[in-house]
Amino acid sequence: MQNSSITGTRRGLLLTLFILGIVTALILVPSQFRPEAGAQKGEGLFTRTVSEDPALPNYDIRTAKGVGLDEFFSSARQTIGKDAAMVADVREGFVRGEEQLRSQLPTVKFEYNEDIRIPEVITPDVWKARIEWLTPSSSAKRPEILRNFIKENNSLVGVTDEQANSLKVVQDYTNPDGNLSYAMFEQRINNVPVFRGEIKAGFTKNGEMIRVINNLAPGLDYGTLSTDFRDPLDAVKSAARHINHELPADLTRNGAESTDLKSVFGSGDWATTAEKMYFPTEPGIAVPSWRVLIWQPVNAYYVVVDAASGTMLWRKNITNDQ
Secondary structure (H helix, E strand, C coil): CHHHHHHHHHHHHHHHHHHHHHHHHHHHCCCCCCCCCCEECCCCCCCEECCCCCCCCCEECCCCCCCCHHHHHHHHHHHCCCCHHHHHHHHHHHHHHHHHHHHHCCCEEEEECCCCCCEEEEEECCCCCCCCCCCCCCCCCHHHHHHHHHHHCHHHHCCCHHHHHHCEEEEEEECCCCCEEEEEEEEEECCEEEEEEEEEEEEECCCCEEEEEECCCCCCCHHHCCCCCCCHHHHHHHHHHHCCCCCCCCCCECCCCCCCCEEEECCCCCCEEEEEEEEEEECCEEEEEEEEEEECCCCEEEEEEECCCCCEEEEEECCCCC
16 A cells, blocks of 8 residues: 555656756747737747847937037027026035035935936935934924925025926825824926926924935926927927837827817827826926837837927836836
């Protein structure tokens, strides 16, 4: 009886090894099939689809290098009557703002972003034995604590009191455990969103503000910015060229699904869309633009184009591999 049990175990083990051998062979044997579009050629009978297209990398004109970029930035300044010296003045304001806040909170730290180089992260030094939070304990509403902080640090954030008052609350919530809360504002100009124009903060359960993440477009004179966004269809055509995408010849705006801020071309979940936005090119400078969403069989792209010239300002493949 014991020998029979041992024999059965051995047979089961051999069968398992045999099956594993077949699976391994299927994986390692070179494929005789040509991969489909979007698939990566490699070993094995199975191909792996990838979304990354080396010919269309993510792009930001503010960090890019190339011929003609200086002319674009200069033109953007001239359109609203500004020059490089005025942009430098806004940047000097950041330095003054740092000094002012550091005089009140000696351990405060700043981190600048890479695109328009503004103080993006404002935080106390959490490695100190005694942490000084950005604001004291308070029972006030969190959005108002953040708004007052912005007003008290105009130069650092780069907005006026009037602009701070116009910021729209888009988030105000507390984690389920009650220990951390958050508030976030959105920046709009004439009701048009600003690209990545947000500022948010975290709070303790005692209402102390512990960290600010700032991406507001600074130094803008809202009244001087152009309100001419041109034709959204032209923006879609420009965006398509920037990703080598062929649009249908009969592409037209879907009036029933479109709004003043968002134009829809086609219908359903795969429709092409164009959204109005002000795109900050430098501190003090922003241009009317369209953020265009184009779907492809494998990839999908957000492409931001200048409304006047069709110049690509920003591009991201929103289909990411994991």
